[in-house]
Every structure is written in structure tokens, then in C-alpha cells.
Amino acid sequence: MAAACGPQDGAGAVAVGQGAGPDFSAVRAELGLPGEFSFASLSEAERVVVDPAFTDVRVDATDLAMVTVDPPGSKDLDQAVLLERRGRRGYRIHYAIADVAAFVPPGGALDVETHRRGQTLYLPDGTVPLHPTLLSEGAASLLPEQTRPAVLWRLDLDGDGVPVRVDVRRAWVRSVAQLDYEGLQRSLALGTPSPAVALLPEVGELRREQAVRRGAIELGLPEQQVNPDGDEGWSLTLRPRLRLEAYNAEISLMTGMCAAEMMCSSGIGVLRTVPDPEPGTIEVLRRSAARLGLDWPSSVGPAEFLAGIDPARPDALALHVAAIRLLRGAGYTSFEDGAPGKTRHAGIGAAYAHVTAPLRRLVDRYGAEVCLAVDAGRDVPEWVSTALPQLPSVMGGSDRVATQVERACIAQAQSWTLTGHIGEEYVATVLRAEGDGGEVFVADPPVIAPCRGDGLEEGRRVRVRLFEADPVRRAVAFEVVAPTPL
Template structure:
């Protein structure tokens, strides 16, 4: 869930206390229904939408011009237990010339009639919302976890991207068309990593680390501002309760994400060339913002040469170090102003995504995100030399607002769930002391935000002379599950 900022050792009694908190939550049946109710999250789909899904699933109509790509040994790579499988991958070597990437994306448009009841409902929802006790899906599970999901050994309609890249993994040829595919295996990140370490990886993903590293190198050269601290998340304790955990992002996840980013950049190029599309945009940081981050780096004792752009400097940081951890938090100011830019009569003025260092469009997660279905239709039509469908043109003006609203809701859901879990976990520990790292401080230095590593909590803190990156002893002063509020006060700097 929300990005946490690092992991350090905490007090000796923390593990036992967290286990006790998990047991208490199981006993009283804590869940996140209050979050759902407070935000008014949808519970069910309209009957007309469900009826429409049942009909399209029972009698699917696939275009006869689809390419039969069922001979490609594609695989999916997702978190364990995932059923809404948007992407299936196969990477081959093109002799000494580079690599060929086959990337099949679930073709949701094959099941969602434009202008129908389901179309109206998913446009209202915008995206799948993730809560610890269950998701609020964009599409009914009959579709998202069944008929449209790229489940193994099932023939499925897909939007098939075939991208040839050179030896540096830069794209040299892009093809996109409708196809039918059949995934041969459902893999998860840890399992793939273990198989790679053992030298027995599935052939479809054996080259993923090689291509992923090359794409990561290109990202730095493009000036991509990538912030990848560990993730603070709420997870089941296996006994009906909840616990907080800190989950570092696996390198394999980053490599897999590079394939999706590559596809999104290719999609953006197609859209910009045609003058029709919808981009995910983040403005370049202002020079004074970069100067402020440089000032923070100096204050934290981090060396940032004048020759290094932010992308190069940040890519070299170890996010587990307290001072680097604090700078990663400060660096989020570089990526403010994210939004969506739709255009229908020529390329817009704003095209770049500063976090990626290029123009970028969402097209690889249509089961979970509304805009991807429209992006795919644009790319398919332009690549085939056909007119973009009227229903896509008609929807373009509304997409930035719809996606912006759903992004804000997703962020709010995430923050509230973590805040709730933090308050539950610490409710019986008011007065206890913890080690912490200062993540942010106010201009006066008398308040800010700290990260306590065990249990992994991020919360507000008061105290004199708070300094970003400083290790401190803090006392828990408040943990209110009703208000979802946790607060600390600084006792003293930690020794050493």
C-alpha cells in the first residue's frame, strides 16, 4: 500500500506487542467497513450491468480478423493469489540484434459494449480500489477474474503488442493488433526470482532481468525520477486480524514494470503521431524545487555533484539509510501535479511524465483501470490505419476528470486503511518509547513526521529542533482507532 520509508530495528518488545494487537483485532472482528462507509464506496453493481456481463460472457463475439497467437508460450507474473490478470509476457532473443517482446493485454473492450449499463458503471468507478479485507473492483469479478482475465490454459481475447528492441533495449519496431492468446503458466514474483536464482526460470521470462536492467539504465539516461522506497502495507495475520508490514520492492517487480512502461511509451508515441489520445502526465520540476532538494541533501550529509541530474543522484541512494530515506520523502515534491491530458486535434503542449522521463500512456491494465481500454482502442485503430471509434472520441474529454477523481479516491482509501491499522496496532501502547527516523520537519523544527520501524508506522510528531534524517527516541502520545490518529513526541536523539 502506501510507500514507507525504510526499516531499522525497534524496541525488543515490539514483536510480541504486534502479535498481541493482531490477536485482539481477530477477537473483536476488526475490518475496514467503516472506511468503506465513510467514503461511500460502491457495494454492488446495477442489475442491468450484471445482466449485460452475463450475456457477453455467455455469448462472446470476437472479431474474425483476430490473429491466432495461441502458439506463443506466454506467462503471467503477478502477486500470489491474483486473479485479475491483465498482462501475459514472452521475451525472445533476436540473435545479435536485440530482443522481441510479446506482451498480451486483456481485451476488456470485447466484453463491454460502448454506451451500455456496464460501460456507465465502470466510468463511474474509474479503477479498482484495494482494501486489506477485499477489493472494490472496476469490473464484476465474472469478467475481471474470469472471462477476460488471462488465466492459464484458457483461450482469451487480447490486445497483443509485439515490440522489437535493439541490444540496448530501445524500441525499433512496434506492432499492436487484436489476437486470441493462451497463457501457459501463472507465475508470481518470488517464485520467478527463485527460479532465476536456481537457473531454471521459465523460458518466457528468462530474459526479463537482462532486458529489465537495460531499460532501467535507459530510464536514468532519460532523466526519469524514480522513487522506490519499501511499501508500508496492511496484511492479514492469518488468524482473522491485521498487522503492519514493510515490503521492499523486489528487483524482479521493477524489471517487470519496465515492460509495462515500455509499452506505455510506445502507445504514447502512436497517440502523439496521430494527434488523438490520452496521456498520463507529470510536469518537470521547477529549478527552485530541484535547488531545494539539493539543499536538503547537503543538510543530510549526502553528496550530490553539480553534474548529476536528480535521476542519477536518486538512483544511487540506498533507501534503507535514514538520511537517504528522508531525502526520498523530500523528493516526492519533484513529482507534483500528476494528471491526464486528453487531445483530439493534434498533440498537446504538455506531453511528458517526469517520473518516466518520456511521454507515457496507460494501456496495460484495462481490468483495473478505465482509461486503458480507451488507450488501447486508439492504438489499435491508428496502427491499422482505421478511424478511431466514435465512442472513444466522445469519451476523451471526460477521461481526465474521471481518472483524476478515481486516483484521489484510491489514495484516500490507501491512507485511511493504513491509518486505521496503525491506530489498531498501537492502541494499547500509549506511553511506550520507540526508535524513529525524522522524515519531515516544519520550518520551525517543532513538528513533523517520523517513521517507526517496528511496527512500521509513519505518523506526526512534536518536539524541539526536529531534523530530517535524524534518529530519535519518541514516545507514543496518542493512538485513537476511532479517529485513525497516531502521534508521537520526541524524547531525545538516539546515540551513535
């Protein structure tokens, strides 16, 4: 089950009822999260906003009517997009990415601070940003009706959605609108979408088909979210991923794959890698599918099979959760003297590099610089090549912290939600069973927690009783009441 701690809207909110206004300061303190930016880094940020380093030649692309598509209320806008038809069957995608390198002097105080942070961390009561907000939500953000420096990708696709020509350069861009997913969904249903993204469903569906062909292992798990409940407390919600979000993500993923191809062909860069699962791991998942009564033909690979089952069903949800084991071992690989031996990202089914979220992730700033240099036929800047060897360690550490933050915030909200409900019974789906217990998912409120007792079977629905809800330890636990499937 995916987790999210950002202030996003979702259906089915469950009031936590903490009138005293609890916050997540204990999580921040326990994990030692960064607080305010240093005086030196803030002073430097203020200076570069007034006098940014726009030294490279930059094309004027402000005539492109691009838009951003993000969750409601977002201000750190990394990407703007415009999709057009190209000839009879092809497509052209203009994809602008915030040019963060123009605002961060190499080796300066702000550069040092961003390396210490690694990425933006999202907590329900506020973010721990990678950059000062005067940059990430101001001068560097692709806000609507503002001329901004950007790294502009142009991707020409054939009629099947496969890139046939790619270039990247620095540019001036100007977004004409800030859209959100639900509003875009409504406009598409009414037949009145922004012209910039009218083709997004068409191209997105082609790219989804390509992902299955590549063997991309994608988990369609809904997100647990923690949101303000409007009464000085917090609510837990379960939000399924909108199809439009997947389509929009496909544009970013395609750009990252093109970036990885550039890096590998030039012999320098930094990739996001996930090793392919071992045959034994896939066989274990096949046995899980058989126990769940899911027919998995031997001729069908995990990517195609998982794409064809709806995780809204209890048995399919359990298998999608079990499939997380297929994507273990994520990391970063940097290289300077030729492409590494292992370049593949199993979740994407291809080599992949982060280049599309530089406001929120450190490595993207460096990936973009590599691609700009490769496309222009010049050497990668020394400040980039010098930093490449350290990036896997920096990003790996920040990824671990981000995972800890998500888990701690969800656990905290779950324990707040269920405080005072000890002894109450719920219907649950068994996600994992081992020994004399396992893990279950309760839909209302949306909680995932350990469960003790015999008779648990993955994918089955059982009745459970809450016997622990401790906000201090962030612990929630159930026990089986009815061990047989309901």
C-alpha cells in the same frame, strides 16, 4: 513511503491482535465507495460472457508460450509476456493485454458503471472492482491454460533495449503458467526459470539504464502493507520492492511509452502526465541532501542521484520521501486535434499512456483502442473519441479516491496496531521536520506518523514516545524523548 492495501505477503508482520475481527467498513462508508454492481450491469456482463463482441479480425497467437507474473493469489490478470532474442543483440517482446473492450458494449449499463467507478480500489478486506468478477477474474482475465482474447503488442528492441519496431493487434492468446515474483526469483537463482521470462533480468536492467538516461525520477520507497494476521486481525508490514518487480514494470512502462508515441504522432489519445519539477523545487531538494550529509554533485540530475542512493539508509530514506515533491501535479491529458503542448511524465522521463491494466483501470481500455486504430491505419472508433474529453476528469476523481482509501486503511491499521501502547518508546527516523515537530518513521512496527518536539532533523534517528493511538479517529502521534541523534 509507498502504501499498499492489497492482500500481499511480506516479511516482518506485526500482529494487530484485534480478536473481534475488525474490518474496514468504516472506510468504505466514510468515502462512499461503490457496493454491489447494478442488476442491469451484472445482467449485461452475464450476457457478454456467453456472447462477447469478437467482431474484429483476430490473429491466432496461442502458439506463443506466454506467462503472467503477479503477486500470489491474483486473479485479475491483465498482462502475459514472452521475451525472446532477436538476432545477435536484439530482443523481441510479445506482450498480451486483456481485451476488455470485447466484453463491455459501448454505452451499455456495464460501460456506465465502469465510468462511475474509474478503477479497482484495493482494501485489506477486499477489493471494490472496476468490473464484475465474472469478467475481471474470469472470462476476461489471462488465466493459465485458457484461450483468451487479447490486445497483443510486439516490441522489437535493439541491443541497448530501445524499441525499433512496434505493432499491436487483436489476438487469441493462451498463457501457459501463472508465476509470482518470489517463485520467479527462486527459479532464476537456481537457473531454471520459465523460458518466457528467462531474459527478464537482462532486458529489465537495460530498461532501467535507459530510464536514468531519460531523467526518469523514480522513488525506491518500500511499501507499507496491511495484511490479515491469521487471528481475525491485521498486520502491518514493510515490504521492499523486489528487483524483479521493477524489471517487470519496465515492460509495462515501455509499452505505455510506445502507446504515447503512437497517440502523439496521430494527434489523438489520452496521456498520463506529470510536469517536470521547477528548478527551485530541485534546489530545495539539493539543500535537503546537503543537510543530510549526502554529496550531490552539481553535474548530476535528480534521476541519477536518487537512483544511486539506497533508501534502506535513514538519510537516503528521508531524501526519497522529500523527493515526492518532484512528482506533484499528476493528471491526464486527452486530445483529438494534434498532440498537446505538454506530454511528458516526469516520473518516467517521456510521454506515457496507460494501456496495460484495463481490468483494473478504465482509461486503459480507451488507450488500447486508439493504438489499435492507429496501427491499423483506420479512424479511432466514435465511442472512443466521444469519451476522450471526459476521461481526465473521471480518472482524476478515481485517483483521488484511491489515494484516500490507501491512506485511510494504513492509518486505521496503524492505530489498531498501537492501541494499548501509549507511553512506550521507539527508535524513529525523521522524514520531515518543520517548526516544533515533523513526521517520523518507526520501523517496528512500520508506522509513519506526526511527531511533536524540538530538535528534529531530517534523516536523523531519534527516540520517540507514543502519546496517541486512536482507532476511531485513525490517529497516531509521537513526541520526542531524545532530541539529539542516536
